[in-house]
Amino acid sequence: MRIFVKYSKKGMLRFLGHLDTQRLFMRALRRSRLPLKYSEGFSPKPEISFAYPLSVGIETEGDYFEFSTAVDVDTEAISSVLHLNVPDGIGISAVGRVADGTDKIMNLPKASRYTICAGQAFSDWMSGRFMPSGSYMIKRIKKGKETLSDIRPFVRSVEIDGENCTILIEHTSGGSLSPMVLLGAAEEDLDQVFPEKAVTRTDIYTIIDGALCPIEDIFIF
Amino acid sequence: MIDLRKLEKILPLVEKPGRYIGNELGIVKKDTDLPIRFLYAFPDVYEVGMSNLGHIILYHLTNEREDTYAERVYCPFRDMQEQMKKEGIPLYSLETYTEIDRFDMIGFNLSYEMCYTTFLKMLELGNIPIRSSDRDGTPLIVAGGTCAFNPEPLADFVDIFIVGEGEEVNDELLDLYRIHKEKGFSKQEFLKEAAHIEGIYVPSLTEVEYNPDGTVRNIKGEGLPVRKRIMEDMDHSYFPDTLVMPNIEIVHDRIVLEIFRGCTRGCRFCQAGYVYRPVREKSIDTLLEQAHKLVDTTGYDEITLSSLSSGDYSRINELCDRFIDEFSGTRVYASLPSLRVDSFKEEYAKKMQNVRKTGFTFAPEAGTQRLRNVINKDFTEEQILTGVRYAFESGASTLKLYFMIGLPTETDEDLIGMVELVKKIQGIYFSMPREERTGKLKINVSASTFVPKPFTPFQWVRQATHDEIVHKQQVLRDAFRGLKGVSFAYFDSPLSYLETVFARGDRRLCKVLEYALENGAQFDSWQEYFNREYYDDAFKRAGIDPDFYVFREMSTGEILPWDHISCGVTKEYMIREYEKSLREETTDDCRNGCHGCGFQKVCARL
Numbered sequence: 001m002r003i004f005v006k007y008s009k010k011g012m013l014r015f016l017g018h019l020d021t022q023r024l025f026m027r028a029l030r031r032s033r034l035p036l037k038y039s040e041g042f043s044p045k046p047e048i049s050f051a052y053p054l055s056v057g058i059e060t061e062g063d064y065f066e067f068s069t070a071v072d073v074d075t076e077a078i079s080s081v082l083h084l085n086v087p088d089g090i091g092i093s094a095v096g097r098v099a100d101g102t103d104k105i106m107n108l109p110k111a112s113r114y115t116i117c118a119g120q121a122f123s124d125w126m127s128g129r130f131m132p133s134g135s136y137m138i139k140r141i142k143k144g145k146e147t148l149s150d151i152r153p154f155v156r157s158v159e160i161d162g163e164n165c166t167i168l169i170e171h172t173s174g175g176s177l178s179p180m181v182l183l184g185a186a187e188e189d190l191d192q193v194f195p196e197k198a199v200t201r202t203d204i205y206t207i208i209d210g211a212l213c214p215i216e217d218i219f220i221f
Numbered sequence: 222m223i224d225l226r227k228l229e230k231i232l233p234l235v236e237k238p239g240r241y242i243g244n245e246l247g248i249v250k251k252d253t254d255l256p257i258r259f260l261y262a263f264p265d266v267y268e269v270g271m272s273n274l275g276h277i278i279l280y281h282l283t284n285e286r287e288d289t290y291a292e293r294v295y296c297p298f299r300d301m302q303e304q305m306k307k308e309g310i311p312l313y314s315l316e317t318y319t320e321i322d323r324f325d326m327i328g329f330n331l332s333y334e335m336c337y338t339t340f341l342k343m344l345e346l347g348n349i350p351i352r353s354s355d356r357d358g359t360p361l362i363v364a365g366g367t368c369a370f371n372p373e374p375l376a377d378f379v380d381i382f383i384v385g386e387g388e389e390v391n392d393e394l395l396d397l398y399r400i401h402k403e404k405g406f407s408k409q410e411f412l413k414e415a416a417h418i419e420g421i422y423v424p425s426l427t428e429v430e431y432n433p434d435g436t437v438r439n440i441k442g443e444g445l446p447v448r449k450r451i452m453e454d455m456d457h458s459y460f461p462d463t464l465v466m467p468n469i470e471i472v473h474d475r476i477v478l479e480i481f482r483g484c485t486r487g488c489r490f491c492q493a494g495y496v497y498r499p500v501r502e503k504s505i506d507t508l509l510e511q512a513h514k515l516v517d518t519t520g521y522d523e524i525t526l527s528s529l530s531s532g533d534y535s536r537i538n539e540l541c542d543r544f545i546d547e548f549s550g551t552r553v554y555a556s557l558p559s560l561r562v563d564s565f566k567e568e569y570a571k572k573m574q575n576v577r578k579t580g581f582t583f584a585p586e587a588g589t590q591r592l593r594n595v596i597n598k599d600f601t602e603e604q605i606l607t608g609v610r611y612a613f614e615s616g617a618s619t620l621k622l623y624f625m626i627g628l629p630t631e632t633d634e635d636l637i638g639m640v641e642l643v644k645k646i647q648g649i650y651f652s653m654p655r656e657e658r659t660g661k662l663k664i665n666v667s668a669s670t671f672v673p674k675p676f677t678p679f680q681w682v683r684q685a686t687h688d689e690i691v692h693k694q695q696v697l698r699d700a701f702r703g704l705k706g707v708s709f710a711y712f713d714s715p716l717s718y719l720e721t722v723f724a725r726g727d728r729r730l731c732k733v734l735e736y737a738l739e740n741g742a743q744f745d746s747w748q749e750y751f752n753r754e755y756y757d758d759a760f761k762r763a764g765i766d767p768d769f770y771v772f773r774e775m776s777t778g779e780i781l782p783w784d785h786i787s788c789g790v791t792k793e794y795m796i797r798e799y800e801k802s803l804r805e806e807t808t809d810d811c812r813n814g815c816h817g818c819g820f821q822k823v824c825a826r827l
Contacts, residue, residue: 011244012229012242012243012244013242013244013468015232015233015238015239015241015242016238016239016242016468016469017237017239017469019470020239020468020469020470023470024468026520027466027519027520027521028520029520030520030521030522031517031518031519031520033517038552044552056233056238057232057233057238085246085520086246087244087245087246087466087468088244089244196226
């Protein structure tokens with residue numbers, strides 16, 4: 001049975017990298033003593049994969065991973081046992097099955113929504129400078145080479161509420177954009193360092209019937 | 222509590238921020254206004270420290286006390302130290318982000334001489350004066366671990382040493398502290414009373430006098446001699462229900478379960494083999510119960526059954542069988558390292574293969590029978606070759622072989638003997654039918670430099686000089702050249718040299734450590750940070766010739782700087798063993814007959 005889990009990671013644990021986060025959930029699953037399905041091969045491991053990596057330092061309220069059990073298990077039972085086996089700072093928001101034939105979880109993400117709180121200057125820059133421009137070129141280092149790339153197309157929409165900036169960033173076959181890079185671009189353009197910046201991923205989106213919606217919407221409870 | 226906003230600002234700027242955030246599963250949460258706040262400190266980075274199960278067990282044990290909250294701290298790496306300095310963040314505990322100078326006691330685990338400057342660095346990072354005499358009240362600086370057997374090089378820094386196993390002493394010390402704290406704490410009065418608890422050494426209450434030739438004339442003071450503490454019943458000693466689970470990958474990222482303490486073999490270079498006597502086993506039932514508990518609560522899928530010489534566990538076959546039975550089908554793997562080559566029987570080889578295929582490591586230590594007799598590593602070449610054959614037949618093609626160079630009485634002949642032995646091992650592999658060989662032969666030979674350690678029969682012996690070591694390495698390099706499938710690794714000797722200085726040193730070296738710290742020394746066991754010059758300058762400034770501690774054959778008649786500490790094995794026994802080594806005589810495993818090392822009464826009880 002394929003199980004999808006939606007989780008949050010907040011506070012100090014936001015400084016845990018993607019690999020460490022994966023290992024943390026792998027161990028939590030083992031501790032939970034669920035009837036996990038293992039990979040074939042010489043050293044079998046539980047089959048667990050994650051929707052989309054998150055940069056170190058960003059909190060999340062809506063990240064996802066999937067794993068499989070060898071037999072059917074009640075999803076509510078999974079939720080409560082997982083909850084006991086993760087450290088403070090990790091929350092299990094939802095556990096659900098998915099329909100047969102659902103694509104692998106890493107192929108689902110099409111966009112992520114982030115809340116960035118970096119002060120009025122950043123909000124003003126987003127609405128006044130970044131969004132109105134047709135393209136926004138920055139220098140990025142890819143495979144050790146410095147290239148110019150346009151980051152504007154990744155940002156699909158912005159909502160501004162005072163100092164809170166909610167943005168929707170697309171994940172395309174050509175890559176994606178970390179909100180940290182966007183913040184860096186603003187800092188460079190404005191020639192100032194935002195002293196306080198809090199970034200939270202609020203959800204990861206996929207496309208169902210042509211419409212963007214949180215991955216959670218495909219869960220079957 | 223430190224300013225968390227400042228911490229959050231610097232964490233994105235450092236490598237592996239997961240080291241510094243705490244919040245692991247399994248940490249103990251308590252009120253911070255309990256009567257006693259204790260801090261377990263490990264003078265290395267998080268990944269190394271968290272791999273040491275000993276302090277985690279003690280952490281949980283101390284937290285069983287209702288009046289005490291025990292927390293943990295490790296040494297931040299240099300990049301983090303720089304950022305902390307820039308932001309004015311002092312060293313803090315991982316549980317509650319409390320500045321370390323706010324604790325009542327800090328207990329350091331010292332297991333290796335080359336962590337001494339890191340220990341001092343941690344005090345400095347916590348704004349705690351490094352010298353005991355510059356600290357009036359709390360925190361009290363406590364230290365335990367293998368290095369407490371010769372505590373003298375740290376005598377000016379540490380308030381209280383705990384010699385031996387800490388489970389009971391820690392409690393007694395905290396009980397006493399509680400009484401003193403309630404009646405109004407005076408450090409002097411507290412230390413005077415503490416010095417009379419068995420296993421506790423308070424260096425500030427002792428005095429050392431020296432002879433004109435630099436040797437020790439006299440050691441006297443409160444609470445001497447200090448006798449090490451041991452737990453006699455391993456089945457009833459404390460074991461926690463769960464462990465703190467690291468959030469990042471650590472060095473030994475698995476369950477390490479100690480199957481017995483001590484060793485009956487008596488290899489004459491091995492400090493652990495003497496200071497952890499007598500042998501005390503955990504029963505198979507206890508081990509299985511602890512293993513199940515830890516597998517359930519940690520989620521680890523690998524258990525290492527650890528000891529100084531696992532094949533010497535009295536019911537090793539039954540232990541292997543029962544572990545394999547209990548965990549078959551659960552995807553939990555058990556491994557059994559530290560097998561002596563002569564205890565490496567076909568059965569284990571086969572069983573290990575069932576469990577998980579790994580490379581094998583053997584430690585012949587010396588290349589000829591003569592030299593193995595000197596060091597009392599008394600297995601024969603035939604036993605080594607038989608063990609190796611089993612390993613190859615069980616499907617291994619990678620072998621690690623550990624040797625030492627610079628051993629007492631060693632000649633070039635012994636070195637060539639090492640190469641001959643490796644050739645014979647290679648021959649065994651190639652004599653096997655091609656279809657039975659798996660993979661490609663890889664023999665990794667490593668030769669470390671012998672370090673004479675206190676509380677061994679070789680404590681009086683000098684270390685080989687730099688020139689001698691370079692010559693020995695050259696001989697071996699030449700002789701190993703062109704051997705198919707064999708790689709030879711050897712190590713630079715400055716670290717072994719300093720290890721000997723501080724292993725055999727006295728309290729005059731405190732100044733050296735202080736100067737070395739000032740010069741920038743820390744993380745000395747990390748090759749990329751070790752700088753010989755920090756120490757060269759420190760010795761010069763302190764007016765101390767380090768060769769005195771390293772290249773001098775000590776006399777069995779002189780007072781050794783650690784003679785006021787007792788590990789339970791008598792000095793007479795050590796002298797006897799030393800003299801036997803010079804006659805190339807071996808001492809049999811003491812399970813085959815007692816040799817009277819000093820533990821007769823305890824062993825009779827066990």
